Amino acid sequence: MGGPQLWRYSCQQFLLQRQSDLGRQLVVSECEGLRKLLDEHQCLLLARLGELDAEIVRRREENAARLLEETARLSTLIMELEGKCQRWPELVQGVQSTVSRGKEGTPLHPAPKFPELEKRIQDFCEENKLQEAVIAFLVDVTLDPNTAHPNLVLSQDRKRVRHRDTPQDLPDTPERFDRRFRVLGCEGFTSGRHYWEVEVGDKTAWALGVCRESVDRKGEKSLSPGNGYWALCLSGRGYEACTSPLTPLHMCVCPRRMGVFLDYGAGEVSFYNVTDRSHLFTLTHTFFEILCPFFSPGFNAEGTNAAPLILWPVPGLREAQSLP
Numbered sequence: 001m002g003g004p005q006l007w008r009y010s011c012q013q014f015l016l017q018r019q020s021d022l023g024r025q026l027v028v029s030e031c032e033g034l035r036k037l038l039d040e041h042q043c044l045l046l047a048r049l050g051e052l053d054a055e056i057v058r059r060r061e062e063n064a065a066r067l068l069e070e071t072a073r074l075s076t077l078i079m080e081l082e083g084k085c086q087r088w089p090e091l092v093q094g095v096q097s098t099v100s101r102g103k104e105g106t107p108l109h110p111a112p113k114f115p116e117l118e119k120r121i122q123d124f125c126e127e128n129k130l131q132e133a134v135i136a137f138l139v140d141v142t143l144d145p146n147t148a149h150p151n152l153v154l155s156q157d158r159k160r161v162r163h164r165d166t167p168q169d170l171p172d173t174p175e176r177f178d179r180r181f182r183v184l185g186c187e188g189f190t191s192g193r194h195y196w197e198v199e200v201g202d203k204t205a206w207a208l209g210v211c212r213e214s215v216d217r218k219g220e221k222s223l224s225p226g227n228g229y230w231a232l233c234l235s236g237r238g239y240e241a242c243t244s245p246l247t248p249l250h251m252c253v254c255p256r257r258m259g260v261f262l263d264y265g266a267g268e269v270s271f272y273n274v275t276d277r278s279h280l281f282t283l284t285h286t287f288f289e290i291l292c293p294f295f296s297p298g299f300n301a302e303g304t305n306a307a308p309l310i311l312w313p314v315p316g317l318r319e320a321q322s323l324p
Contacts, residue, residue, distance in 0.1 A: 137193040148183040162308035185293030199310035205298030207233035213290040230269040230283040241281040
């Protein structure tokens with residue numbers, strides 16, 4: 001085998017080995033990401049099942065206490081009847097009196113049913129299936145710098161956005177927001193189901209969701225379905241779904257990471273608290289246009305809301321795209 005041919009053979013071997021190494025890294029990365037998701041999901045499910053178990057035990061103890069009370073009442077009535085049977089002259093009148101008292105008590109009934117508890121268990125199972133389903137529709141969303149308001153700073157990888165007090169010197173193009181501190185994702189959706197997650201941390205103000213690609217980028221347009229936005233936000237008023245009028249949301253656990261699930265065909269945009277894996281709100285509409293993810297980190301507020309919104313990467317997806 002000649003020198004050039006041997007050199008080409010060595011290069012091919014090196015490239016094959018490199019592809020194998022990258023494939024191995026991809027498998028490890030995907031498995032680690034899935035393992036983390038499964039671990040978090042397991043902890044959540046076990047905690048919620050523990051709550052349901054505690055509720056079932058509480059209901060069982062309440063029912064047992066009622067049965068003991070009923071048994072004691074009937075035992076008292078039986079003792080009275082036995083005593084009165086020994087006093088024949090008073091039998092008729094006494095028995096009638098005792099029977100009347102028995103009717104006034106709480107009647108015996110079959111074992112009680114708890115439809116609301118059964119519904120909670122059913123809802124839990126359905127929600128669990130939905131949470132498993134949304135993971136299959138993860139998309140790798142990136143920010144579009146051409147749409148960002150001049151006061152918004154994007155990271156180099158276009159995964160983070162924060163607000164700064166002074167605007168940047170950027171061209172005022174038709175696609176750029178000029179009054180509201182908003183930025184769109186590069187991705188546009190016209191069908192299918194898509195899910196992405198956003199780190200909100202301990203920020204005091206933000207907004208996120210989806211919007212029509214054709215939304216007016218100029219002026220003071222509020223976040224509402226009528227203006228082409230399906231969103232959820234946090235402000236000084238608290239958490240709200242951006243309906244018209246706004247719908248207040250009450251959180252058991254403040255979210256540090258939010259999930260957005262778009263089901264284009266069903267006309268639904270759902271929001272999830274990834275921190276405790278709970279469903280927060282679903283907005284519905286019949287979609288005909290291109291929809292884009294949208295984000296707003298809110299005002300910097302003298303440093304009290306300076307942290308960025310962070311788009312979480314999809315485990316293994318970017319590595320797969322970089323393979324030769």
